[in-house]
Amino acid sequence: MQKFIRMKAIAAPLPFANVDTDMIITAQYMKALTRTGLGKHLFRELRFAEDGGERGDFILNQPTCRGAQVIVADRNFGCGSSREHAVWALTDFGIRCVVAPSFGDIFAGNARKNGLLLIRLPDESCARLREEIALAQYAPIEVDLEAQRIGLASGEAIDFEIDPDDRRILMEGLDDIARTLRHADAIARFEAAL
Known part of the structure; x- marks a missing residue:
């Protein structure tokens, strides 16, 4: 898993x-067993018209936001079913961080396991952040997990809190397997004792 520091x-x-x-990501693309290739189906019904052409009014299709790696959303992002494919589609598309007031619980667990940083900010902070991004004409922002701060193009900074264990896992790039392998010697000793 890729480390996330800033x-x-x-x-x-x-x-x-x-x-x-x-x-x-709609159910029809849930047959995939790998994490790659799902990004092209991200927000499919919002990004594409019925004829397959891009919808120019959707934010990720606009020239200023092509290549965006951060989404600043609203309440309850990632609610619904327990599709890990949703996180895979976001990360395959290139999204590394989602900022929102709240997230679906299962989605949040899947995000942590797959290296997607979720930042919870109050409703008014997310609304203001979306406004500031547009006012700055979509100039890049800095997301600093180490300092737990979002730096805006205006020079303003927004601090955020994150679970210390989630922070460590993301900063060290540890998925479930890597976390288990950190205890390989202890596991080997236990197995030898059996």
Whole structure:
């Protein structure tokens, strides 16, 4: 899993509440068993018209937000079913961080396991952040997990709190297997004792 310490990236405002996992990636693309290739289906119904052409009014299709690595969303992002594919689609598309007031519980667990940083900020802070991003004409922001701070193009900084264990896991790039392998010697000793 890729380490996350800090990054400077374009942020895309997505001011919708209750973005569920089916909106992130529809069920028809859930047959994939790998994490790659799902990004092209991210927000499919929002990004593409019925004829397959891009919808120019969707934020991730606009030239200023192509290549965005941060989404600033609204309440309850990632609610709905327990699709790990939703996190895979986001990360395969290039999204490394989602900022929102709240997240679906299962989605949050899947995000942590797959290196997607979730930052919880109050409703008014997320709304202001979306406004500031647009006012700065989508200039990159800096997300600093080590300092637990978001730096805006204006020079303003927004501090955030994150679970210390989640922070360590993301900063060290540890997925479930890597965390287990850190105890390989103790596991070997236990097995030898059996």
